Amino acid sequence: MKAVLPYLSQILEGLLTTVEITAASILLAVVMALAAGLLRSAGPVPFRQIAAVYVEVFRGSSLLVQMFWIYFVLPAFGLQLSAFAAGVLTLGLNVGAYGAEVVRGAILAVPRGQIEAAVALGFPPATRLRRILFPQALPRMIPPLGNLAIELLKGTALVSLITIHDLTFRAQMVRSVTLETGVVFGLVLFLYLLLALTITGLVQVVERRVRKSYGVPRHAG
Amino acid sequence: MPVELSWDWGYAVSCLPALLRGLGVTLQAMLAGYALALGLGLVWALLRRAAPAPVARATVGFIELVRSTPLLVQLYALYFLLPEVGVSPSALTVGILGLGLHYSAYLSEVYRAGLDAVPREQWEAARALSLGAPRTYRSVVLPQAVPPMIPVMGNYLVSLLKDTPLLSAITVVEMLHRAKIQGSESFRYVEPVTLVGVAFLVISLAAGGVIRRAEARWSSVEGHPR
Numbered sequence: 001m002k003a004v005l006p007y008l009s010q011i012l013e014g015l016l017t018t019v020e021i022t023a024a025s026i027l028l029a030v031v032m033a034l035a036a037g038l039l040r041s042a043g044p045v046p047f048r049q050i051a052a053v054y055v056e057v058f059r060g061s062s063l064l065v066q067m068f069w070i071y072f073v074l075p076a077f078g079l080q081l082s083a084f085a086a087g088v089l090t091l092g093l094n095v096g097a098y099g100a101e102v103v104r105g106a107i108l109a110v111p112r113g114q115i116e117a118a119v120a121l122g123f124p125p126a127t128r129l130r131r132i133l134f135p136q137a138l139p140r141m142i143p144p145l146g147n148l149a150i151e152l153l154k155g156t157a158l159v160s161l162i163t164i165h166d167l168t169f170r171a172q173m174v175r176s177v178t179l180e181t182g183v184v185f186g187l188v189l190f191l192y193l194l195l196a197l198t199i200t201g202l203v204q205v206v207e208r209r210v211r212k213s214y215g216v217p218r219h220a221g
Numbered sequence: 222m223p224v225e226l227s228w229d230w231g232y233a234v235s236c237l238p239a240l241l242r243g244l245g246v247t248l249q250a251m252l253a254g255y256a257l258a259l260g261l262g263l264v265w266a267l268l269r270r271a272a273p274a275p276v277a278r279a280t281v282g283f284i285e286l287v288r289s290t291p292l293l294v295q296l297y298a299l300y301f302l303l304p305e306v307g308v309s310p311s312a313l314t315v316g317i318l319g320l321g322l323h324y325s326a327y328l329s330e331v332y333r334a335g336l337d338a339v340p341r342e343q344w345e346a347a348r349a350l351s352l353g354a355p356r357t358y359r360s361v362v363l364p365q366a367v368p369p370m371i372p373v374m375g376n377y378l379v380s381l382l383k384d385t386p387l388l389s390a391i392t393v394v395e396m397l398h399r400a401k402i403q404g405s406e407s408f409r410y411v412e413p414v415t416l417v418g419v420a421f422l423v424i425s426l427a428a429g430g431v432i433r434r435a436e437a438r439w440s441s442v443e444g445h446p447r
Contacts, residue, residue: 056422056426057422059425060421060422060425060426060429061383061418061419061421061422061425062382062383062384062385062386062397062418062421063383064386064387064389064397065386065397065414065417065418065421066418068397068400068401068410068414069414069415069418072404072410072414073410073411073414073415076227076409076410076411077227077411150288150289153291154289154290154291154292155291156291157291157292157293157294158291158293158387160293161293161390168291168293168294168297171294171297172297175297175301181298181301181302181305182302182305185294185297185298185301185302188294189286189290189294189295189298192289192290192291192294193285193286193289193290196289196290197289
């Protein structure tokens with residue numbers, strides 16, 4: 001236990017890196033999820049297919065393989081990314097693909113009558129999406145997107161395998177120096193749990209806000 | 222910078238035998254890990270339902286911890302902790318344990334949802350007919366609870382498959398590890414890593430098709446067990 005104390009600051013630095021990667025990747029994932037989800041459910045035809053291919057490719061193969069591909073194989077095609085950029089790009093694109101299906105599902109779950117009414121009232125397609133479909137779909141998206149954010153947090157551990165000094169990487173390092181396996185991994189698992197609970201808390205705040213601002217009662221939708 | 226699309230078919234083909242051997246290990250880890258997850262998941266679900274309150278609460282906490290923390294860290298913890306308590310399983314066994322444990326937490330929720338979805342009246346009717354617990358589960362509850370679980374369980378099998386490359390971090394020579402070895406020997410990662418990605422894509426798309434058919438089939442017989 002005492003042997004680990006001098007290395008606490010290193011573990012906390014790793015925690016900070018993990019938080020940074022998580023935040024940056026969530027941002028990218030949300031953008032990708034909205035873009036691909038909206039295009040696939042309501043976009044023009046060629047874009048629908050492009051979005052579908054993106055979703056299937058990133059959901060269909062393994063996160064670690066994708067990360068290796070982007071980090072080790074892309075340079076062969078002339079695109080060299082930093083480890084941080086490669087990690088964030090992979091996590092954002094991968095989780096974004098899962099998120100796109102959540103967004104699509106939520107859009108498709110809006111009752112047809114709503115669209116028909118909007119058409120009857122002469123709203124152009126963009127306005128239909130922005131004023132009718134999206135506001136009703138949004139509250140439905142939040143809880144599953146929150147679960148995906150936790151999956152993304154867990155996925156950040158993989159960046160330790162492409163040389164980033166995140167929480168998992170630091171844990172490995174401190175373990176190999178102190179040989180206090182139980183203490184180090186107990187602490188690190190606890191820190192990940194703490195991060196996950198923080199994300200859950202933040203998602204609940206967002207959910208309450210969205211429901212309030214769109215006037216949806218707690219258990220409807 | 223000129224973008225050079227360099228794909229060497231000859232080299233790609235020469236990678237295949239090694240990758241296929243890796244695929245064998247990958248599938249082995251998947252099947253054994255999933256079998257363990259199915260069994261342990263049922264244990265957690267039953268403990269949660271029927272055990273005394275402190276045990277049930279501890280089970281819930283354990284499931285939460287396993288689900289909220291990275292599989293990679295869990296694998297490392299098992300890989301380094303087990304030898305400290307005097308057992309030294311092979312890396313593949315540790316990997317199977319880790320995968321099984323991680324996914325058992327998810328599957329226990331599937332079992333729970335499935336059992337909760339059986340209407341109360343079914344339990345009451347079974348009791349009124351004094352069927353006894355084993356008979357109640359076998360003939361009344363499970364035939365109604367299991368079919369809706371099958372597609373969800375299939376999805377977790379595919380997720381587990383996609384997590385098997387993590388075993389390379391604890392020295393298991395599965396498919397991705399084979400690709401890395403190939404790459405480091407020839408300084409060409411393009412072909413082996415791409416082939417591994419394509420292999421995962423093909424397997425999970427095929428599995429997705431099977432699951433969708435299972436979904437269509439099982440949801441149409443919901444409530445009408447044969």
